[in-house]
Amino acid sequence: MLRIRRLGEGEAVTEEKLPARTFVTALHEYGVRRVTGVPCGHLKGPWSEFDRLGELTPAANEGAALALAAGWELAGTPAAVLCQNSGFGNLVNPLASLLLPCRIPVFVAMTLRGWPDPESDEPQHAAMGAASESLLDELGVPYTVLRPGGFAEALERAGRARKAGLPFFTLIPRGSVGAADPAPVTERAGDALTRPIVVAALLAELGDELLVTTTGYLSRQANHELDRPGTFYMQGSMGHAAAIGLGLATANPDRRVVVLDGDGAFLMHLGTGTTVSAAGARNLVHVVVDNGCYESTGCQATTSSTVDWTALGTGLGYAAVLTCRRREPLTGQLRRALRAPGPVLCVLDVAPTPDEVHPRATASAGLDELTERFRKAAGS
Numbered sequence: 001m002l003r004i005r006r007l008g009e010g011e012a013v014t015e016e017k018l019p020a021r022t023f024v025t026a027l028h029e030y031g032v033r034r035v036t037g038v039p040c041g042h043l044k045g046p047w048s049e050f051d052r053l054g055e056l057t058p059a060a061n062e063g064a065a066l067a068l069a070a071g072w073e074l075a076g077t078p079a080a081v082l083c084q085n086s087g088f089g090n091l092v093n094p095l096a097s098l099l100l101p102c103r104i105p106v107f108v109a110m111t112l113r114g115w116p117d118p119e120s121d122e123p124q125h126a127a128m129g130a131a132s133e134s135l136l137d138e139l140g141v142p143y144t145v146l147r148p149g150g151f152a153e154a155l156e157r158a159g160r161a162r163k164a165g166l167p168f169f170t171l172i173p174r175g176s177v178g179a180a181d182p183a184p185v186t187e188r189a190g191d192a193l194t195r196p197i198v199v200a201a202l203l204a205e206l207g208d209e210l211l212v213t214t215t216g217y218l219s220r221q222a223n224h225e226l227d228r229p230g231t232f233y234m235q236g237s238m239g240h241a242a243a244i245g246l247g248l249a250t251a252n253p254d255r256r257v258v259v260l261d262g263d264g265a266f267l268m269h270l271g272t273g274t275t276v277s278a279a280g281a282r283n284l285v286h287v288v289v290d291n292g293c294y295e296s297t298g299c300q301a302t303t304s305s306t307v308d309w310t311a312l313g314t315g316l317g318y319a320a321v322l323t324c325r326r327r328e329p330l331t332g333q334l335r336r337a338l339r340a341p342g343p344v345l346c347v348l349d350v351a352p353t354p355d356e357v358h359p360r361a362t363a364s365a366g367l368d369e370l371t372e373r374f375r376k377a378a379g380s
């Protein structure tokens with residue numbers, strides 16, 4: 001039986017774990033040859049196993065992951081998607097309008113945040129935690145919730161769905177799949193930038209600018225360095241920091257708006273970069289902290305290593321693009337970024353620091369309170 005109790009930070013719902021290797025071997029036996037998705041900390045074990053085997057292609061967002069897997073399936077290669085239910089909304093479109101009508105069977109392993117008790121998780125997961133099963137019911141997509149010892153049965157059911165031309169979701173309660181061995185800590189150059197350094201430096205330069213900080217460790221770091229009413233700490237809604245910032249900037253043309261983004265989050269909805277430049281938001285500064293990984297979910301690699309940020313920012317139409325990878329020019333580059341006519345893209349290349357993690361802003365104040373405080377600071 002699944003044991004449920006109230007959870008503390010980082011605790012798991014289940015105490016019996018399916019080892020990551022068993023998860024991967026079972027999917028191989030089921031026939032899966034290729035895997036994609038967007039990482040969740042609760043699937044980091046299988047994610048790193050598939051990565052080690054060269055079978056994993058990280059996708060920019062969950063919808064793209066499902067469409068990529070559909071392409072593999074159309075080519076006769078059974079495929080799986082690994083994701084978190086916060087990305088369920090991203091994949092509903094290809095699920096409803098591609099996989100179901102074209103009868104393409106993909107196996108999806110989706111972790112359940114905000115479930116079974118929304119109170120036991122962060123507030124941004126409550127609505128999706130409560131709705132994940134009923135949304136699948138409404139769409140007519142077969143699924144099961146993984147129980148201890150129940151993965152073989154889940155795959156049997158997935159096999160039946162596959163024969164009927166249907167995708168299948170296995171919903172994974174938090175903590176029910178084992179983690180990977182910790183990655184070796186890589187040496188970083190003495191003058192390398194890090195998340196704490198760049199966030200502290202940025203906050204030191206801010207006056208009354210509004211600041212929107214992206215989902216995950218960057219929001220936590222900003223809150224840790226300097227809690228200010230003019231900072232909107234995004235908790236969920238990954239990939240949409242620049243869009244929120246653009247809304248604020250176009251509604252307040254006389255006030256600078258700074259967006260603090262991650263490489264994974266910016267790449268998730270990169271098209272917003274074109275909206276930012278088409279809107280000509282001269283008061284918007286988009287700072288992207290590129291650590292090459294999804295640090296907040298376990299440092300799984302993003303695709304940023306293949307990105308030429310200067311070419312990308314220019315191509316997207318940002319009015320100025322600045323980059324920085326060392327400590328000495330950091331403050332100068334940030335000052336230039338904050339003063340230049342925008343929209344400005346400022347990309348800071350940092351080394352990951354997974355050992356430095358701070359509490360969420362919501363550890364000290366409610367989401368309502370933080371939002372209301374920001375509304376006042378934004379002048380509404």
Ligand SMILES: Cc1ncc(C[n+]2csc(CCOP(=O)(O)OP(=O)(O)O)c2C)c(N)n1
Binds near residue numbers: 088262296
């Ligand atoms: C739509 C969606 N998919 C996945 C997640 C899980 N998630 C939370 S933070 C995060 C990593 C963000 O990576 P990045 O933007 O590069 O910032 P970093 O964590 O490296 O600071 C992920 C994948 C999420 N919250 N929302």
